[in-house]
Amino acid sequence: MIMKRIxxxxxxxxxxxxxxxxxxxxxxxTDFGRLCLLAxxxxxxxxxxxxxxxxxxxxxxIIAITSIxxxxxxxxxxxxxxxxxxxxxxxxxxAYAAAILATDYNFPFIVSxxxxxxxxxxxxxxxGLPSGRLKGLYLTIATLAGQFIIEHVxxxxxxxxxxxxxxxxxxxxxxxxxxxxxxxYFYVTFIAxxxxxxxxxxxxxxxxxxxxxxxxxxxxxxxxxxIPIFPYKLLSFAISSFYAGFAGALWAYYMVSITAExxxxxxxxxxxxxxxxxxxxxxxGAIFGATFITMLNEILRLFTQFLMTAPFMSGIExxxxxxxxxxxxxxxxxxxxxxPRGLAEIWRIVKSNFRLWPFSY
Amino acid sequence: MEFFLQLLINGISLxxxxxxxxxxxxxxxxxxxxxxxxxxxxxxLGAYIFLTLVTWAQLPILVAFILSLMGxxxxxxxxxxxxxxxxxxxxxxxxxxxxxxxxxMFKGIMLLIWGGNLYVYPxxxxxxxxxxxxxxTVQPVYVASIIIGLIFLSIFGLFFKxxxxxxxxxxxxxxxxxxxxxxxxxxxxxxxxxxxxxxVAGMRGIxxxxxxxxxxxxxxxxxxxxxxxxILGGLDSIGGAIIAALIIGLLETFTGGYISPSLRDVVPYAxxxxxxxxxxxxxxxxxxxxRV
Amino acid sequence: xxxDILLQINNISxxxxxxxxxxxxxxxxxxxxxxxxxxGSNGAGKTTTLKAISGLLKTENGQVTDGSxxxxxxxxxNLSTEMITRMGIIQVLEGRQPFKYLTIEENLRVGTAxxxxxxxxxxxxxxxxxxxxxxxxxxxLAGYCSGGxxxxxxxxxxxxxxxxxxxxxxxxxxxxxxxxxxxxxIIRRINLEQHTTIVLVEQNANMALQIxxxxxxxxxxxIVMEGKSEDLKENPDIKEFYLGLAASGDQKSFKNVKSYKRxxxxx
Numbered sequence: 037m038i039m040k041r042i043x044x045x046x047x048x049x050x051x052x053x054x055x056x057x058x059x060x061x062x063x064x065x066t067d068f069g070r071l072c073l074l075a076x077x078x079x080x081x082x083x084x085x086x087x088x089x090x091x092x093x094x095x096x097x098i099i100a101i102t103s104i105x106x107x108x109x110x111x112x113x114x115x116x117x118x119x120x121x122x123x124x125x126x127x128x129x130x131a132y133a134a135a136i137l138a139t140d141y142n143f144p145f146i147v148s149x150x151x152x153x154x155x156x157x158x159x160x161x162x163x164g165l166p167s168g169r170l171k172g173l174y175l176t177i178a179t180l181a182g183q184f185i186i187e188h189v190x191x192x193x194x195x196x197x198x199x200x201x202x203x204x205x206x207x208x209x210x211x212x213x214x215x216x217x218x219x220x221y222f223y224v225t226f227i228a229x230x231x232x233x234x235x236x237x238x239x240x241x242x243x244x245x246x247x248x249x250x251x252x253x254x255x256x257x258x259x260x261x262x263i264p265i266f267p268y269k270l271l272s273f274a275i276s277s278f279y280a281g282f283a284g285a286l287w288a289y290y291m292v293s294i295t296a297e298x299x300x301x302x303x304x305x306x307x308x309x310x311x312x313x314x315x316x317x318x319x320x321g322a323i324f325g326a327t328f329i330t331m332l333n334e335i336l337r338l339f340t341q342f343l344m345t346a347p348f349m350s351g352i353e354x355x356x357x358x359x360x361x362x363x364x365x366x367x368x369x370x371x372x373x374x375x376p377r378g379l380a381e382i383w384r385i386v387k388s389n390f391r392l393w394p395f396s397y
Numbered sequence: 398m399e400f401f402l403q404l405l406i407n408g409i410s411l412x413x414x415x416x417x418x419x420x421x422x423x424x425x426x427x428x429x430x431x432x433x434x435x436x437x438x439x440x441x442l443g444a445y446i447f448l449t450l451v452t453w454a455q456l457p458i459l460v461a462f463i464l465s466l467m468g469x470x471x472x473x474x475x476x477x478x479x480x481x482x483x484x485x486x487x488x489x490x491x492x493x494x495x496x497x498x499x500x501x502m503f504k505g506i507m508l509l510i511w512g513g514n515l516y517v518y519p520x521x522x523x524x525x526x527x528x529x530x531x532x533x534t535v536q537p538v539y540v541a542s543i544i545i546g547l548i549f550l551s552i553f554g555l556f557f558k559x560x561x562x563x564x565x566x567x568x569x570x571x572x573x574x575x576x577x578x579x580x581x582x583x584x585x586x587x588x589x590x591x592x593x594x595x596x597v598a599g600m601r602g603i604x605x606x607x608x609x610x611x612x613x614x615x616x617x618x619x620x621x622x623x624x625x626x627x628i629l630g631g632l633d634s635i636g637g638a639i640i641a642a643l644i645i646g647l648l649e650t651f652t653g654g655y656i657s658p659s660l661r662d663v664v665p666y667a668x669x670x671x672x673x674x675x676x677x678x679x680x681x682x683x684x685x686x687x688r689v
Numbered sequence: 690x691x692x693d694i695l696l697q698i699n700n701i702s703x704x705x706x707x708x709x710x711x712x713x714x715x716x717x718x719x720x721x722x723x724x725x726x727x728x729g730s731n732g733a734g735k736t737t738t739l740k741a742i743s744g745l746l747k748t749e750n751g752q753v754t755d756g757s758x759x760x761x762x763x764x765x766x767n768l769s770t771e772m773i774t775r776m777g778i779i780q781v782l783e784g785r786q787p788f789k790y791l792t793i794e795e796n797l798r799v800g801t802a803x804x805x806x807x808x809x810x811x812x813x814x815x816x817x818x819x820x821x822x823x824x825x826x827x828x829x830l831a832g833y834c835s836g837g838x839x840x841x842x843x844x845x846x847x848x849x850x851x852x853x854x855x856x857x858x859x860x861x862x863x864x865x866x867x868x869x870x871x872x873x874x875i876i877r878r879i880n881l882e883q884h885t886t887i888v889l890v891e892q893n894a895n896m897a898l899q900i901x902x903x904x905x906x907x908x909x910x911x912i913v914m915e916g917k918s919e920d921l922k923e924n925p926d927i928k929e930f931y932l933g934l935a936a937s938g939d940q941k942s943f944k945n946v947k948s949y950k951r952x953x954x955x956x
């Protein structure tokens with residue numbers, strides 16, 4: 037009996053030994069992968085916050101927050117095959133929702149972050165509705181419209197959003213504890229990331245996830261199999277908006293004061309760049325992509341700083357914005373042309389090369 | 398009343414400009430089903446090429462105009478060759494995201510070269526082009542843009558409807574494998590449609606530059622304004638796009654004039670959401686014929 | 690088969706996506722002015738063979754890895770579809786692929802792509818003569834036509850290109866028996882009057898063998914049998930597996946439940 041309960045741990049395998057459908061659903065191909073992930077998470081929580089300086093910590097928190105948003109976008113784009121150009125605006129809706137709830141209504145941290153997620157999901161559904169009647173890329177266009185309308189509302193609805201002056205958030209508290217300092221916030225964001233990633237992985241294994249993939253691969257066939265396309269598309273869009281809003285709320289609390297300025301189309305494009313570079317339809321891919329873009333942003337910032345102080349550049353004014361646009365655009369284009377499945381695929385190849393070494397065929 | 402008329406005229410000329418931009422867009426969409434998010438940037442590049450030729454190289458206006466149109470044509474060709482060609486056969490969503498990437502890339506390049514400042518062309522349109530309508534006059538540039546617009550539109554309309562090459566282009570849009578099996582040169586069709594679209598976009602960029610000055614951000618934002626227009630008109634109807642462009646142009650100027658200037662840029666998008674809800678294939682779009 | 694050989698396929702292998710081998714050494718020859726039919730069950734590789742000839746394989750990530758294809762003495766398996774179609778090989782795709790948003794007439798005009806700029810009015814008349822149904826619907830969108838009309842349309846469209854070799858992929862797919870009969874009669878007429886060489890892929894072996902001069906049977910990516918149509922029709926294996934007749938030539942009877950499945954002799 038006991039032997040049956042404790043199955044053999046599987047550490048390496050070279051080849052596809054799947055015999056039952058349940059095996060297809062397994063998250064980890066080997067138990068080695070499971071152990072590695074556990075070890076990584078342990079390391080992340082037990083060691084990382086204590087060895088990294090404030091700057092690294094800041095970067096890590098930003099990575100965690102953008103990863104959550106990118107996860108949401110990947111559910112919509114990578115798994116359901118609907119391109120959204122409004123993710124940046126939805127991120128902003130979440131940030132503003134949390135800020136307004138926290139200041140005007142004195143909601144506690146957790147409640148206002150979750151509520152921000154739900155509010156964003158509802159706004160998302162509103163903009164997703166028009167896409168339901170048509171197949172194809174209409175959601176893309178509807179979300180583009182959403183991007184501009186939301187941007188406009190955030191700036192001009194002054195009675196609620198305080199317009200260009202922005203909103204200052206109270207410091208976050210959890211059950212009476214003040215989350216002051218980056219270490220505390222590090223734990224909040226990374227626990228949120230692990231939870232959200234866990235939820236995302238498991239949504240994709242459920243009937244809903246399978247329905248999303250079916251719609252992506254062939255919506256006609258999916259409809260023929262009895263999947264109502266419109267509700268599922270909306271659901272996927274709502275989930276994705278929830279992730280965006282949730283991440284936006286975390287971001288707002290971290291930034292303390294927010295204005296409508298960052299939530300532009302450029303941010304939406306940045307999110308798209310993340311999931312393309314990370315790998316469409318891959319949960320770890322979203323995290324890879326968010327990491328990549330955040331690091332790229334930082335490197336570009338340092339690079340322009342360096343150039344501006346360099347003596348030979350005097351007289352030439354150089355700003356960050358164009359370089360950033362250029363780098364994102366170039367990264368998207370290069371990845372699509374050369375490795376459309378993104379960093380996740382490169383990671384998989386590297387992994388299996390190690391696993392199968394020295395017989396990599 | 399005078400104000401109303403002025404808005405009406407502005408709206409119509411704005412509409413014509415949108416119509417021209419939409420035309421290039423619809424062309425790419427018809428041939429390859431690609432929604433081109435880099436349209437505004439291609440348009441801005443056309444305007445900048447013209448600017449450089451006129452102010453820096455000091456070429457005569459007509460020569461510069463023709464040269465920049467040729468430049469845009471070649472640019473479209475090169476974009477297709479370098480970026481789109483490797484993606485033939487990949488899922489459409491990759492192609493569209495590629496255009497999103499291209500848009501960001503071009504924008505970055507233009508900002509690096511020309512910066513974010515506003516430039517204006519030297520005044521060169523003859524004054525006799527101005528149209529005198531009693532109490533108000535229509536500026537020469539609007540008259541010129543309407544004339545150029547009409548010429549281009551009728552040329553391309555006839556081209557698609559009657560010429561063999563136009564029919565081949567439409568056949569590729571319709572069913573690529575079938576077109577290939579009949580010997581239609583699919584790659585040539587793609588290249589041609591990108592080149593023509595870039596040419597039209599470049600032309601439009603120049604006209605816009607004359608009207609409101611050249612600035613990367615403004616011009617690329619106008620590229621995105623094309624979406625409400627083409628959705629209203631139906632994604633694959635050039636005639637529909639023109640009428641829709643007039644509607645959107647008027648809507649914009651009247652909102653700007655009577656309600657609030659800040660709403661002006663949002664109204665087309667609100668309108669777009671409304672259209673998608675009420676008449677999803679646009680006013681003149683083809684209803685998808687689907688036989689499974 | 691002493692006539693001029695128009696198309697000669699020598700021992701070709703086709704691999705999709707570098708891993709899936711579909712054709713394993715297929716050879717066949719098509720003589721000028723003949724109808725050759727290619728029979729076989731689903732997945733035997735008939736369509737792949739046609740696509741290897743017309744060059745459409747490349748767009749589907751397929752590749753001719755071995756052997757050669759010669760058309761009129763020229764090796765063509767490395768050429769692009771554009772080149773191959775301009776040499777006069779036109780494939781009519783399986784499952785009727787009209788241009789849905791073009792009118793019937795515009796559909797036919799696409800057929801002139803290989804000889805762009807040449808007059809086409811007389812060819813159009815000829816097509817309408819072969820397929821009178823099309824003439825009455827000239828201006829209507831192809832997307833709204835019936836299956837039979839569409840099959841005629843795509844065949845007419847291919848004829849507009851003046852093909853020397855016409856590759857027909859399952860023209861009878863999903864059509865009523867009477868329409869199938871009509872279409873096969875037209876195929877025979879085209880062959881007789883235009884001297885177009887035709888390769889016909891069919892599931893409907895009975896019809897195909899009636900109009901073809903020569904036939905090949907494919908299975909699992911190989912040619913397993915070939916012969917004159919009359920001979921094939923008499924072959925007991927063909928009768929059993931493709932014509933649905935018992936070995937004796939009678940209609941197969943299900944009364945005889947205990948009968949063992951006849952073993953295919955070529956396996």
